[in-house]
Amino acid sequence: MKTIALRIDVDTFRGTGRGVPALCRILEKYGVRGTFYFSVGPDNMGRHLWRLLRPAFLWKMLRTNAAGLYGPEIVLMGTAWPGPKIGRRHAGVIRAAMEAGHEVGFHAWDHHRAQAKLTTMSAEAMRSELRTGLAELERITGVAPRTSAAPGWRSNAQLLEVKSEFPFDYNSDCRGEFPFYPVVNGRRLEQLQIPVTLPTYDEALGRDGVTDENYNEFQISLLKPEQLNVITIHAEAEGGRCAGMFEEYLRRVLELGYRVVPLGVVAAEVKESAPEGRMELKAFPGREGVLAVQI
Numbered sequence: 001m002k003t004i005a006l007r008i009d010v011d012t013f014r015g016t017g018r019g020v021p022a023l024c025r026i027l028e029k030y031g032v033r034g035t036f037y038f039s040v041g042p043d044n045m046g047r048h049l050w051r052l053l054r055p056a057f058l059w060k061m062l063r064t065n066a067a068g069l070y071g072p073e074i075v076l077m078g079t080a081w082p083g084p085k086i087g088r089r090h091a092g093v094i095r096a097a098m099e100a101g102h103e104v105g106f107h108a109w110d111h112h113r114a115q116a117k118l119t120t121m122s123a124e125a126m127r128s129e130l131r132t133g134l135a136e137l138e139r140i141t142g143v144a145p146r147t148s149a150a151p152g153w154r155s156n157a158q159l160l161e162v163k164s165e166f167p168f169d170y171n172s173d174c175r176g177e178f179p180f181y182p183v184v185n186g187r188r189l190e191q192l193q194i195p196v197t198l199p200t201y202d203e204a205l206g207r208d209g210v211t212d213e214n215y216n217e218f219q220i221s222l223l224k225p226e227q228l229n230v231i232t233i234h235a236e237a238e239g240g241r242c243a244g245m246f247e248e249y250l251r252r253v254l255e256l257g258y259r260v261v262p263l264g265v266v267a268a269e270v271k272e273s274a275p276e277g278r279m280e281l282k283a284f285p286g287r288e289g290v291l292a293v294q295i
Contacts (some may be wrong), residue, residue: 019239176294180277203286
């Protein structure tokens with residue numbers, strides 16, 4: 001069956017408050033459900049500004065027009081003062097997404113800190129970060145999250161082992177080709193990994209001739225009818241400036257006969273047959289630094 005698993009990352013205060021309701025309206029229009037991964041703690045994303053000193057990150061910010069794409073408050077959030085607590089201010093938005101039938105997963109407590117530092121934290125610091133964020137998301141939704149996704153696909157062996165102590169059914173912590181059970185230090189972990197198989201908007205835009213005008217054509221050309229396709233969209237982009245573009249993409253792939261489903265649907269379908277596999281941190285096209293990649 002031609003399948004696209006839809007992962008929706010929600011990284012920021014603005015993305016939650018504005019982007020999530022916009023995406024829910026689009027998805028409802030087409031009868032589609034997805035998996036929302038929420039960041040629920042302080043929005044300190046503006047602290048990524050120091051990364052402008054890195055040429056690869058500066059180029060990404062320029063080619064995607066980050067200030068125009070994400071809004072000036074996102075670029076500056078949490079720089080001169082502590083960022084607002086997303087879950088406290090937008091609990092209703094998160095609950096509404098769940099009540100609309102979407103799967104709700106855990107992304108981060110502090111997205112900036114997780115993306116920048118999680119892979120260098122001690123195991124106990126990782127546990128603390130997860131416990132704090134999971135408790136907040138459960139407070140909001142009334143149920144314990146059964147899935148998580150590492151911000152920026154920054155994951156390592158220690159994080160996978162720490163996550164195995166929590167009651168996740170599956171995670172989406174890496175880029176790759178097919179679902180698998182990770183083997184870490186010679187031991188198979190029983191939390192399925194569902195890698196993202198397709199590039200994100202900010203990875204593709206401005207590279208190899210990809211523009212807003214041909215982005216959907218580019219994405220559709222990468223779909224593999226005979227394999228699982230996993231796409232990540234962002235509430236800040238596809239729920240904002242790129243909403244029209246995303247709606248057109250959704251309409252076209254449905255017309256092509258693809259079913260668009262939450263990652264949990266795929267996890268239930270492949271949990272008995274998925275093979276073992278491994279991950280490692282590697283450079284990745286369109287991204288600054290390294291991220292977890294299926295090998």
